Amino acid sequence: MKNIENIKLRENSTIKEALEIIDKGSMQIALVVDDNDRLIGTLTDGDIRRGLLKGFDLTSSIEQIIFKTPTIAKISDTKEDILKIALSKKLHQIPIVDDFGKIVGIKEIEELVKPKDxxxxxxxxxxxxxxxxxxxxxxxxxxxxxxxxxxxxxxxxxxxxxxxxxxxxxxxxxxxxxxxxxxxxxxxxxxxxxxxxxxxxxxxxxxxxxxxxxxxxxxxxxxxxxxxxxxxxxxxxxxxxxxxxxxxxxxxxxxxxxxxxxxxxxxxxxxxxxxxxxxxxxxxxxxxxxxxxxxxxxxxxxxxxxxxxxxxxxxxxxxxxxxxxxxxxxxxxxxxxxxxxxxxxxxx
CATH class of the missing domain: 3.90.550.10 (Spore Coat Polysaccharide Biosynthesis Protein SpsA; Chain A)
Structure with missing residues (x-):
């Protein structure tokens, strides 16, 4: 599971800040969390581009372009559970949350298919x-x-x-x-x-x-x-x-x-x-x-x-x-x- 500290955003962050995180990160995604690290939603390059097409600019808040219903997995889910979810949704990665909705990491599906020793x-x-x-x-x-x-x-x-x-x-x-x-x-x-x-x-x-x-x-x-x-x-x-x-x-x-x-x-x-x-x-x-x-x-x-x-x-x-x-x-x-x-x- 990948460390997610460098891809976290708050709801009042700007689109420019989100773009910088996505461009610098290797996972091409940003995770939007509240003050208690509970997952609010996700942002991808596609979400930002769709927002810009609607008239938002780089100084705009990300609040209205956050994808607030992302597919997630629980920390208690087995490898098979996560893989099944990912394949059904055609996802390359899934945020992992604990029982309180707090984000603890992100799982890349390629890692599940080909686990490294x-x-x-x-x-x-x-x-x-x-x-x-x-x-x-x-x-x-x-x-x-x-x-x-x-x-x-x-x-x-x-x-x-x-x-x-x-x-x-x-x-x-x-x-x-x-x-x-x-x-x-x-x-x-x-x-x-x-x-x-x-x-x-x-x-x-x-x-x-x-x-x-x-x-x-x-x-x-x-x-x-x-x-x-x-x-x-x-x-x-x-x-x-x-x-x-x-x-x-x-x-x-x-x-x-x-x-x-x-x-x-x-x-x-x-x-x-x-x-x-x-x-x-x-x-x-x-x-x-x-x-x-x-x-x-x-x-x-x-x-x-x-x-x-x-x-x-x-x-x-x-x-x-x-x-x-x-x-x-x-x-x-x-x-x-x-x-x-x-x-x-x-x-x-």
């Missing part, structure tokens, strides 16, 4: 015991259990490769030989894979201290027992444009209290709500981290990701949440494994 590393945590899925995991590590006639881990690898993220590190432990024998160096799957053996349980953040070459750019960390259609490029852009230290994907979780909830002040009942539904955001097990987080990770000891995030909160570092609206399933129990097999063909 990107240098950002992907660290997959695949060393868990999978005790809740026994007896299936007595002979097979959980990430290698088949969903849709292929291992869960293969679907994860292929999803990252689809977005051009091909530098993969697998942190292995339990029955690691099965994983390594299957994926080898990753070339059969269009990626490069290196392995880190956790000789003792290190936790989702502690294992990062074992990386041989520390990344110099933001990198992904993901649990190896998840199935999701999250747009990894949009996730990385969300993190990078905000210059965050860490970003955690979160998922909305609902829980219905099976009783009437009574609210009181002293002995006086002030309300009764029958079986209310409580909503929370829960950790989705997918992260983007910047290289500067390594200073907070101890060596050779168990250290999980929530602990890292709590330390970053205490140190007042910039950490973000990225809500996942796409398909997401944590395959931790037998009922979830069964559900994954039922839904796989419908989702992937």
């Amino acid at each position: 990107k240098i950002n590393k992907v660290v997959l945590m695949v060393g868990g015991l999978g005790t809740r899925l026994r007896p299936l995991t007595e002979t097979t590590p959980k990430p290698m259990l088949k969903v849709g006639n292929k291992p869960i881990l293969q679907t994860i690898v292929e999803k990252f490769a689809e977005y051009g993220y091909t530098n993969i590190v697998m942190c292995v432990n339990y029955k690691s030989d099965i994983i390594q024998d299957y994926f080898k160096d990753g070339s059969d799957f269009g990626v490069n894979i290196e392995y880190i053996l956790e000789e003792q349980r290190m936790g989702t953040a502690g294992a990062l201290s074992l990386l041989k070459d520390k990344p110099n750019e933001p990198f992904f960390v993901m649990n190896g027992d998840l199935l999701t259609n999250v747009n990894f490029s949009n996730l990385l852009d969300f993190h990078s444009f905000a210059n965050a230290n860490a970003t955690m994907c979160v998922r909305e979780y609902e829980y219905q209290i099976p009783y009437g909830v009574v609210e009181t002040i002293n002995d006086k009942i002030i309300s009764i709500v029958e079986k209310p539904i409580k909503k929370f955001f829960v950790n989705a097990g997918i992260y983007v981290l910047s290289p500067n987080i390594f200073e907070f990770i101890p060596k050779n000891e168990f250290f999980d990701m929530p602990t890292l995030f709590n330390i970053l909160i205490e140190r007042k570092r910039k950490i973000l949440s990225f809500p996942i609206h796409e398909y997401w399933l944590d395959i931790g129990r037998m009922e979830e494994y069964k559900k994954a097999n039922e839904e796989y063909g419908l989702v992937f």
